[in-house]
Amino acid sequence: MVETVGALLWRVTNRWRAAVDRALAPLGLTHAQYSLMATLYGMGRAGITPSQRELGERAGFEPMYVSKVARQLEQAGLLARARHPNDPRAFGLALTERGTEVIQRAIPVVRGLQAELTAPIGGPDGARAKELADVLRVLLGLE
Structure with missing residues (x-):
């Protein structure tokens, strides 16, 4: 039996997430x-204090899910919420000092795992991985 593209994407995504x-x-x-924190870390380094909506859009998460995960991270002392500087109705998000320390330790772990998981297609910088990333961006409507 030949599996559909959707079924294969589902299996790869679940395997990747679990790893x-x-x-x-x-x-x-x-x-x-990790996904939210890494996105927030990158935005913070660029001088951006995003709202939950902006962070969700950048990370590819639904707004309600961002709210749930942000609350978890805030309770763990990894993220701080304050009134957004440009929108009094929204919260601006930033990593705490502890959150920054944790994400700086996590990024190399995930990069190493990415190298391991993409090794069969030439690693994360290989031509096949770049081609796959291009195809996925098209499927996601990002290009």
């Missing part, structure tokens, strides 16, 4: 938490 969850467990993070 990231296992790799980040010693740091107390899940894949979803």
Whole structure:
């Protein structure tokens, strides 16, 4: 039986998520938490204090899910919420000092895992990985 593209994407995504969850467990993070924190870390380094909506759009998460994960991260002392400087109705998000320390430790872990998981297609910088990333961006409507 030939599996559909959708079924294969589902299986790869679940395998990837589970591998990231296992790799980040010693740091107390899940894949979803890492994704939001890494996105927030990058935005913060660019001088951007995003709202939950802006962070969700950048990270590819639904607004309600961002709210849920942001609350978890805030309770863990990894993220701080304050009134957004440009929109009094929204919260601006930023990593705490502890959050910054944790994400700086997590990023190399995930990069190493990415190298391991993409090794069969030439690694994360290989031509096949770049081609796959281009195809996925088209499927996501990002290009």
